[in-house]
Amino acid sequence: MDQELKKPGKADRTRAAILAAAQQLFAGQGYELTTVRDIAAIADIDPAMVIRYFGSKDELFARAAVFNLKLPDLSKAERSEIGETLVRHFLSLWEGENANGAMPILLRSAASNKTAANKLREIFMGQVLPALTHAGGRSGAAERAGLVSSQLLGLALCRYVLKLPPVVGLSQDMIIREVGRTIQRYATGEQ
Amino acid sequence: MDQELKKPGKADRTRAAILAAAQQLFAGQGYELTTVRDIAAIADIDPAMVIRYFGSKDELFARAAVFNLKLPDLSKAERSEIGETLVRHFLSLWEGENANGAMPILLRSAASNKTAANKLREIFMGQVLPALTHAGGRSGAAERAGLVSSQLLGLALCRYVLKLPPVVGLSQDMIIREVGRTIQRYATGEQ
DNA sequence: GTCTATAATTCGATAGAC
DNA sequence: GTCTATCGAATTATAGAC
CATH class of the missing domain: 1.10.10.60 (Homeodomain-like)
Structure with missing residues (x-):
C-alpha cells in the first residue's frame, strides 16, 4: 500500500x-x-x-505526443502585436528551454498515422480557432485560423521535419519579423 | 524484336x-x-x-512521385503580381486538370521516407530558389525561398495531407488573394 | 506473361520462468 | 520486476510451374 x-x-x-x-x-x-x-x-x-x-x-x-499549445490570451495583447506574439509563442514552444519535441513527433507521424493526424486537427481546431475568434477581422474566424495554421505548420514542417536548409537557417528574429507580419494580417485582416 | x-x-x-x-x-x-x-x-x-x-x-x-514544378518565368511576370502568379501556378499544379497527385505523395511520405524527403528538398532548392533569385528583394534569395516554401508547403500540408477543415474549405480565390499577398511580400521584400 | 507457393524477415504482443 | 522464448501475423521478394 x-x-x-x-x-x-x-x-x-x-x-x-x-x-x-x-x-x-x-x-x-x-x-x-x-x-x-x-x-x-x-x-x-x-x-x-x-x-x-x-x-x-x-x-x-x-x-x-502529449501537447498543449497553451496559447496566450490574445485579447490582452496589443492588437498590433498579435502576429509577433503568436510567432514568438510558437518558437518558444518548439525550440525554447521547455520544448519537448511533441510538435515534430506529431507532425512527422500525422502524415501516415490517423491518431496523430486527428490529434493535430484537434489541437489546431480546438486551440487556435478559439484564440482567433476574439481577434476580430473582416472575414470568418475559421478562414483566418486556416490561413494561420497553414503558415505556422508549414514553418514547423520545413524547419523541423523536412529540414530545408534555407528555413533551418532562418534566425529567430527574422522569423518573428517576417512570419509575424503574415500571421498579423491573417489573424486580424488588417494591413 | x-x-x-x-x-x-x-x-x-x-x-x-x-x-x-x-x-x-x-x-x-x-x-x-x-x-x-x-x-x-x-x-x-x-x-x-x-x-x-x-x-x-x-x-x-x-x-x-516524379514531379516537376515547371515554374513560370517570373522575370517576365508583372512584378506586382509575382505572388498571385506563383500561388495560381501551384494551385493549378495541385488541383487543376493535369494534377497527378505527386505533391501529396511526396509530402505525405517525406515525413518518414528519406527518398521522398530528399526529393522534396531537391525540388524546392533546385526550382523555387533559382526562380526567386531573379525576383529581387532586399534580403538573400535563400531566405526568401525559405519563407515562400514554408507558406506553400504548409498550405499543401494542411489542405491535402492533414485536411484541416478550415483550410480545405478555403476557396481558390481566397487562397490566391490572401496567400498571394504573403508570397508577394516574401518573394520581393516589398509591401 | 501470369500466377502459385514460399522463402526470409520483421513486426507487436504474450506466456511463463525466475 | 525483469527477461527468455516464442507465437501469429504481415511484410517484401523470389523461384519456378504453366
Whole structure:
C-alpha cells in the first residue's frame, strides 16, 4: 500500500527511459518506422517491458505526443502585436528551454498515422480557432485560423521535419519579423 | 524484336494500372503503410507482377512521385503580381486538370521516407530558389525561398495531407488573394 | 506473361520462468 | 520486476510451374 506516493524507484526510471527513447525515435523517424524493439534498445531494457509499462505501441505514442499549445490570451495583447506574439509563442514552444519535441513527433507521424493526424486537427481546431475568434477581422474566424495554421505548420514542417536548409537557417528574429507580419494580417485582416 | 515500339499491349495496360494504383495509395496513406499487396489488389493483378514490372517497392515509388514544378518565368511576370502568379501556378499544379497527385505523395511520405524527403528538398532548392533569385528583394534569395516554401508547403500540408477543415474549405480565390499577398511580400521584400 | 507457393524477415504482443 | 522464448501475423521478394 502507499505505493503510488513517492520513491523514484527503478520502475519510474525505467518508465522515464522508455518515454524518452520513444520521443526521440518518434520525432526522428515517425510512428511507422519506430519499432518497440528500437525503443527498448535505446532505453537499454527488454522489449517486453515497453508493452508491460505502456500497454501497446499506440498508447506509448499517445503519451509521447502529449501537447498543449497553451496559447496566450490574445485579447490582452496589443492588437498590433498579435502576429509577433503568436510567432514568438510558437518558437518558444518548439525550440525554447521547455520544448519537448511533441510538435515534430506529431507532425512527422500525422502524415501516415490517423491518431496523430486527428490529434493535430484537434489541437489546431480546438486551440487556435478559439484564440482567433476574439481577434476580430473582416472575414470568418475559421478562414483566418486556416490561413494561420497553414503558415505556422508549414514553418514547423520545413524547419523541423523536412529540414530545408534555407528555413533551418532562418534566425529567430527574422522569423518573428517576417512570419509575424503574415500571421498579423491573417489573424486580424488588417494591413 | 521491335517489341518496344508501339502496340499498347496488355503489358502496358498492366504497367499503367500498377502505377495508377500506387499513386492513389501512396498519396492516401504514405509510403510505409502502402503494401505491394494493396497496390496489386487495386490494380487487380498479382502482387508478384508489381515487382516484375518495377523491380522493387522503392523504384515504384520513385516512378510514382516524379514531379516537376515547371515554374513560370517570373522575370517576365508583372512584378506586382509575382505572388498571385506563383500561388495560381501551384494551385493549378495541385488541383487543376493535369494534377497527378505527386505533391501529396511526396509530402505525405517525406515525413518518414528519406527518398521522398530528399526529393522534396531537391525540388524546392533546385526550382523555387533559382526562380526567386531573379525576383529581387532586399534580403538573400535563400531566405526568401525559405519563407515562400514554408507558406506553400504548409498550405499543401494542411489542405491535402492533414485536411484541416478550415483550410480545405478555403476557396481558390481566397487562397490566391490572401496567400498571394504573403508570397508577394516574401518573394520581393516589398509591401 | 501470369500466377502459385514460399522463402526470409520483421513486426507487436504474450506466456511463463525466475 | 525483469527477461527468455516464442507465437501469429504481415511484410517484401523470389523461384519456378504453366
